[in-house]
Amino acid sequence: MRTRITELFNIEHPIIQGGMHFVGFAELAAAVSNAGGLGIITGLTQRTPELLANEIRRCREMTDKPFGVNLTFLPIVTAPDYPGYIRAIVDGGVRIVETAGNNPQKWLPGLHEAGVKVIHKCTSVRHSLKAEAIGCDAVSVDGFECGGHPGEDDIPNFILLPRAAEELKIPFVASGGMADGRSLVAALALGADGINMGTRFMATKEAPVHDNVKQAIVAASELDTRLVMRPLRNTERVLRNAAVDRLLEKERVLGANLKFDDIMGEVAGVYPRIMREGDMDAGAWSCGMVAGLIHDVPSVRELIERIMREAEAIIRGRLAGFLAA
Numbered sequence: 038m039r040t041r042i043t044e045l046f047n048i049e050h051p052i053i054q055g056g057m058h059f060v061g062f063a064e065l066a067a068a069v070s071n072a073g074g075l076g077i078i079t080g081l082t083q084r085t086p087e088l089l090a091n092e093i094r095r096c097r098e099m100t101d102k103p104f105g106v107n108l109t110f111l112p113i114v115t116a117p118d119y120p121g122y123i124r125a126i127v128d129g130g131v132r133i134v135e136t137a138g139n140n141p142q143k144w145l146p147g148l149h150e151a152g153v154k155v156i157h158k159c160t161s162v163r164h165s166l167k168a169e170a171i172g173c174d175a176v177s178v179d180g181f182e183c184g185g186h187p188g189e190d191d192i193p194n195f196i197l198l199p200r201a202a203e204e205l206k207i208p209f210v211a212s213g214g215m216a217d218g219r220s221l222v223a224a225l226a227l228g229a230d231g232i233n234m235g236t237r238f239m240a241t242k243e244a245p246v247h248d249n250v251k252q253a254i255v256a257a258s259e260l261d262t263r264l265v266m267r268p269l270r271n272t273e274r275v276l277r278n279a280a281v282d283r284l285l286e287k288e289r290v291l292g293a294n295l296k297f298d299d300i301m302g303e304v305a306g307v308y309p310r311i312m313r314e315g316d317m318d319a320g321a322w323s324c325g326m327v328a329g330l331i332h333d334v335p336s337v338r339e340l341i342e343r344i345m346r347e348a349e350a351i352i353r354g355r356l357a358g359f360l361a362a
């Protein structure tokens with residue numbers, strides 16, 4: 038399958054693995070890239086630029102295919118060493134960066150001069166157009182269904198993707214709720230040039246997370262996610278658990294008076310305990326509604342090949358079959 042995204046990133050299949058905190062290590066990124074998709078290392082999971090440089094080296098030892106690095110621009114006062122991370126990316130020979138969070142404009146000239154292509158993750162048409170205007174090469178359009186931060190507009194992909202297609206000139210991938218060949222064909226029909234997946238890639242053999250995380254995703258239905266931190270305008274879609282129930286109760290009781298400090302125990306620094314140790318109630322962790330479509334833990338290659346096989350069968354069989362000869 039050839040699309041503007043496979044051409045832009047020089048990959049075989051139009052499938053991207055989005056950055057995921059404490060999930061997007063070299064093992065997963067390399068597995069996705071080796072299977073013909075685009076794997077992405079999560080930059081900020083590496084505590085320093087030196088550690089990121091090392092992670093990039095590890096990934097390169099595992100794949101000779103293109104892979105990217107995610108840089109999430111957080112809305113916090115003491116920013117991480119972004120210039121250092123960008124140096125690690127450029128010096129490490131990485132040519133694709135997935136940005137997310139705040140506007141990446143400040144960092145684009147440096148990245149582009151080094152020959153790096155930038156795909157920015159956006160949760161609205163407005164932000165996607167901004168990304169196009171400042172010179173991003175592509176966008177990842179993240180619908181309300183997505184695991185992680187869906188923004189505050191709450192527009193699901195059945196509306197958001199065709200709206201993005203109406204307005205954007207640069208290529209975009211559909212993100213949020215993508216799991217299988219049906220997702221890919223639907224995304225293409227709605228105007229996207231590929232898909233970006235988070236939650237689905239967490240439930241794969243190569244995902245370097247505790248088996249409890251994978252089993253929790255397989256066990257979950259589409260009804261089991263919750264939105265937290267909405268009162269702070271930092272909404273995150275997470276899998277419901279004891280910590281999330283506690284957090285939501287605090288939000289209910291404190292209402293507009295809620296401060297980040299009130300919920301630190303449920304959200305700050307909880308990822309290592311969940312992802313590494315499998316302590317599933319340690320805090321709130323991102324998970325998409327798409328958990329309802331995830332019923333197994335295949336290898337990354339099995340997953341990607343299945344998606345491509347299914348997509349082809351749907352296009353050639355089911356869809357073509359609707360048309361009169």
Ligand SMILES: Cc1cc2nc3c(=O)[nH]c(=O)nc-3n(C[C@H](O)[C@H](O)[C@H](O)COP(=O)(O)O)c2cc1C
Pocket residue numbers: 054055056057058060079107109136137138158179182183184185186212213214215233234235236237239322323324325326327
């Ligand atoms: C556990 C987890 C951690 C995530 N961490 C990040 C992150 O650090 N930066 C980022 O840009 N997106 C992050 N995301 C969002 C994903 O890159 C992707 O946009 C999202 O998962 C797509 O929705 P889906 O889960 O329905 O596939 C995370 C998602 C999950 C599930």
